[in-house]
Amino acid sequence: xxxxxxxxxxxxxxxxxxxxxxxxxxxxxxxxxxxxxxxxxxxxxxxxxxxxxxxxxxxxxxxxxxxxxxxxxxxxxxxxxxxxxxxxxxxxxxxxxxxxxxxxxxxxxxxxxxxxxxxxxxxxxxxxxxxxxxxxxxxxxxxxxxxxxxxxxxxxxxxxxxxxxxxxxxxxxxxxxxxxxxxxxxxxxxxxxxxxxxxxxxxxxxxxxxxxxxxxxxxxxxxxxxxxxxxxxxxxxxxxxxxxxxxxxxxxxxxxxxxxxxxxxxxxxxxxxxxxxxxxxxxxxxxxxxxxxxxxxxxxxxxxxxxxxxxxxxxxxxxxxxxx
Amino acid sequence: xxxxxxxxxxxxxxxxxxxxxxxxxxxxxxxxxxxxxxxxxxxxxxxxxxxxxxxxxxxxxxxxxxxxxxxxxxxxxxxxxxxxxxxxxxxxxxxxxxxxxxxxxxxxxxxxxxxxxxxxxxxxxxxxxxxxxxxxxxxxxxxxxxxxxxxxxxxxxxxxxxxxxxxxxxxxxxxxxxxxxxxxxxxxxxxxxxxxxxxxxxxxxxxxxxxxxxxxxxxxxxxxxxxxxxxxxxxxxxxxxxxxxxxxxxxxxxxxxxxxxxxxxxxxxxxxxxxxxxxxxxxxxxxxxxxxxxxxxxxxxxxxxxxxxxxxxxxxxxxxxxxxxxxxxxxxxxxxxxxxxxxxxxxxxxxxxxxxxxxxxxxxxxxxxxxxxxxxxxxxxxxxxxxxxxxxxxxxxxxxxxxxxxxxxxxxxxxxxxxxxxxxxxxxxxxxxxxxxxxxxxxxxxxxxxxxxxxxxxxxxxxxxxxxxxxxxxxxxxxxxxxxx
Numbered sequence: 001x002x003x004x005x006x007x008x009x010x011x012x013x014x015x016x017x018x019x020x021x022x023x024x025x026x027x028x029x030x031x032x033x034x035x036x037x038x039x040x041x042x043x044x045x046x047x048x049x050x051x052x053x054x055x056x057x058x059x060x061x062x063x064x065x066x067x068x069x070x071x072x073x074x075x076x077x078x079x080x081x082x083x084x085x086x087x088x089x090x091x092x093x094x095x096x097x098x099x100x101x102x103x104x105x106x107x108x109x110x111x112x113x114x115x116x117x118x119x120x121x122x123x124x125x126x127x128x129x130x131x132x133x134x135x136x137x138x139x140x141x142x143x144x145x146x147x148x149x150x151x152x153x154x155x156x157x158x159x160x161x162x163x164x165x166x167x168x169x170x171x172x173x174x175x176x177x178x179x180x181x182x183x184x185x186x187x188x189x190x191x192x193x194x195x196x197x198x199x200x201x202x203x204x205x206x207x208x209x210x211x212x213x214x215x216x217x218x219x220x221x222x223x224x225x226x227x228x229x230x231x232x233x234x235x236x237x238x239x240x241x242x243x244x245x246x247x248x249x250x251x252x253x254x255x256x257x258x259x260x261x262x263x264x265x266x267x268x269x270x271x272x273x274x275x276x277x278x279x280x281x282x283x284x285x286x287x288x289x290x291x292x293x294x295x296x297x298x299x300x301x302x303x304x305x306x307x308x309x310x311x312x313x314x315x316x317x318x319x320x321x322x323x324x
Numbered sequence: 325x326x327x328x329x330x331x332x333x334x335x336x337x338x339x340x341x342x343x344x345x346x347x348x349x350x351x352x353x354x355x356x357x358x359x360x361x362x363x364x365x366x367x368x369x370x371x372x373x374x375x376x377x378x379x380x381x382x383x384x385x386x387x388x389x390x391x392x393x394x395x396x397x398x399x400x401x402x403x404x405x406x407x408x409x410x411x412x413x414x415x416x417x418x419x420x421x422x423x424x425x426x427x428x429x430x431x432x433x434x435x436x437x438x439x440x441x442x443x444x445x446x447x448x449x450x451x452x453x454x455x456x457x458x459x460x461x462x463x464x465x466x467x468x469x470x471x472x473x474x475x476x477x478x479x480x481x482x483x484x485x486x487x488x489x490x491x492x493x494x495x496x497x498x499x500x501x502x503x504x505x506x507x508x509x510x511x512x513x514x515x516x517x518x519x520x521x522x523x524x525x526x527x528x529x530x531x532x533x534x535x536x537x538x539x540x541x542x543x544x545x546x547x548x549x550x551x552x553x554x555x556x557x558x559x560x561x562x563x564x565x566x567x568x569x570x571x572x573x574x575x576x577x578x579x580x581x582x583x584x585x586x587x588x589x590x591x592x593x594x595x596x597x598x599x600x601x602x603x604x605x606x607x608x609x610x611x612x613x614x615x616x617x618x619x620x621x622x623x624x625x626x627x628x629x630x631x632x633x634x635x636x637x638x639x640x641x642x643x644x645x646x647x648x649x650x651x652x653x654x655x656x657x658x659x660x661x662x663x664x665x666x667x668x669x670x671x672x673x674x675x676x677x678x679x680x681x682x683x684x685x686x687x688x689x690x691x692x693x694x695x696x697x698x699x700x701x702x703x704x705x706x707x708x709x710x711x712x713x714x715x716x717x718x719x720x721x722x723x724x725x726x727x728x729x730x731x732x733x734x735x736x737x738x739x740x741x742x743x744x745x746x747x748x749x750x751x752x753x754x755x756x757x758x759x760x761x762x763x764x765x766x767x768x769x770x771x772x773x774x775x776x777x778x779x780x781x782x783x784x785x786x787x788x789x790x791x792x793x794x795x796x797x798x799x800x801x802x803x804x805x806x807x808x809x
Binding site for chain 1: 375395396399411412413414415416420423424425426427430582584
């Protein structure tokens with residue numbers, strides 16, 4: 001493989017990871033406020049379809065994204081109502097919605113299979129795309145990919161450098177303590193569950209109008225689950241979550257390449273390897289393997305190492321808030 | 325600010341938690357609110373701070389009635405509360421804990437350091453709060469409430485689980501605040517704390533006020549009068565008879581214990597049968613590590629553990645249980661008991677044999693025996709999470725198997741009233757008379773001095789030699805915890 005090929009491979013990987021990054025950060029926001037929205041996999045399909053249909057009907061690709069965001073928010077609203085107001089099991093609600101949305105997308109999407117809709121236009125950024133190596137990899141893409149970069153930075157800054165971000169995290173950690181400090185716990189949870197859902201919806205449109213443009217049955221099934229596990233892998237930190245998504249994208253494209261070169265192994269093996277890789281990564285990052293590895297290091301290094309590697313979920317993740 | 329409670333009533337279901345409570349807290353004073361568990365102290369202060377609403381009655385600030393329905397209303401009226409279990413965010417940093425407020429100023433690390441320095445608190449703004457001791461987390465909360473400008477400060481059992489030095493710092497801070505004209509309400513069931521720091525004391529019993537009286541320093545009869553008001557009778561602390569049997573029970577040799585924060589070396593330690601060993605030290609100095617190692621829960625990285633001449637080194641937990649070791653964890657609801665199961669189901673868990681079907685009759689009888697013998701307020705089918713703290717602890721003790729060789733406890737009486745405390749120690753002393761060795765960690769130095777034969781002090785990553793409690797005072801022990809062996 002020569003340099004040009006490698007650059008184009010990485011560029012494809014970065015672009016291919018964009019919808020996963022958007023969905024994973026959306027889910028990170030939702031889980032950081034203490035709500036698990038397991039419906040992501042179905043929502044990506046349903047919102048992807050909604051966006052596809054809206055863009056096709058209006059002939060405007062951006063209206064497609066708005067429609068997808070609305071679909072995502074509406075499903076998130078159902079999750080929020082069930083989880084926050086009715087205090088039902090968030091796992092059950094999310095799971096059922098994931099299945100429902102998937103089947104609904106197949107049912108409603110039947111007339112649109114293999115039809116055409118507008119696509120997000122390519123938009124190389126002036127100046128930035130001229131940077132050697134980095135330019136072609138990162139800035140020779142389109143608005144969706146650039147939006148992803150922005151989202152990573154903004155969500156990290158919002159979480160760790162602003163007051164609303166601190167309050168968001170505080171509600172996910174100890175809602176009773178947050179309430180005592182004047183934070184409207186219920187409203188905050190509704191707000192960020194819906195924002196997170198909207199992002200997952202946008203990820204769906206990013207698939208159907210851009211990265212895997214078009215529509216078929218179960219067009220991009222499976223990516224929602226990947227996004228959910230990336231949230232855990234990334235320890236609920238937007239930067240690490242995004243890093244995980246890009247690693248996933250790069251492995252996927254590298255293996256796609258390997259598929260054509262290595263003929264000894266059946267070709268069906270390659271597409272599933274990234275998933276195996278995900279499982280391994282999750283085992284390392286969320287089990288007590290990290291603790292065991294850390295014991296090999298001296299005390300001082302150990303604490304810093306654990307702080308970076310260990311992924312602790314928000315303390316009240318999945319628990320409804322009860323005020324006495 | 326002068327504060328008055330006038331004819332406050334509050335009922336929870338059948339229970340009249342506050343029955344016609346009226347008393348006055350003068351501005352610039354520290355007012356102790358005494359009473360045993362369930363006397364209604366917490367209910368009263370939670371109504372003052374807006375965590376729960378009252379059924380009837382009035383609260384007046386400087387003779388003006390105020391309406392406080394949420395904690396935010398409380399803050400707006402200048403009332404702040406330090407909770408018994410810190411109501412904060414362990415996963416966030418010290419600075420983030422200090423900042424997390426829906427409104428008000430956005431504080432910087434410099435603001436926090438400046439305020440901390442005023443009270444001689446040593447807090448690192450970037451440290452994660454969960455890594456700090458309860459006392460330090462309390463200090464963050466205190467500073468935060470002061471930054472908000474509270475004029476009435478409520479402290480609910482603040483001296484539980486903090487070190488002697490932190491207690492001194494806290495009391496100094498309380499006196500400073502009272503000196504600035506703020507009113508301080510100090511909720512406690514510890515007489516010595518109330519005597520030390522309060523100007524007035526009000527005693528509550530079964531939801532009502534028994535009386536208020538001024539606290540004069542050096543008044544010898546005060547303690548007896550307060551106890552009389554709290555319980556309607558005098559209480560005698562049980563004392564532990566000296567152990568004379570030299571038969572060694574637990575022997576540790578050249579043991580090294582490690583976790584992510586510290587590493588402790590115990591060259592040699594022998595605990596004889598029938599002895600009570602107190603483990604003193606700031607929370608997180610290795611007492612828990614020591615207890616977990618002796619319980620067989622966490623294996624030491626080096627060294628040997630023997631119990632009554634049986635080598636238990638690197639044996640599984642089950643081998644320790646078979647050898648007669650019983651570990652009673654501090655966190656009753658997380659590690660000790662199983663929430664969602666009843667008392668009789670706990671009995672079945674303990675007596676669990678190879679049978680497939682549960683023997684309901686035997687379970688019920690076992691539970692009834694335990695309830696009668698340990699005076700647990702509950703029925704065999706009561707869910708353990710519904711019991712009060714004292715009754716949960718009694719249940720834990722009732723579930724201990726007979727004929728134990730080694731009993732390991734963390735904070736055996738934390739959060740319990742004097743009555744339950746005395747009762748639990750009587751039971752434990754009985755166990756010693758039957759030959760069991762007891763080791764317990766506690767942050768209550770008086771408890772350690774009162775009941776231990778010998779004490780191990782954990783400080784700065786080291787363990788002291790065993791120190792006899794003959795002639796040892798809680799003050800001297802406090803100094804040793806501070807690092808002066």
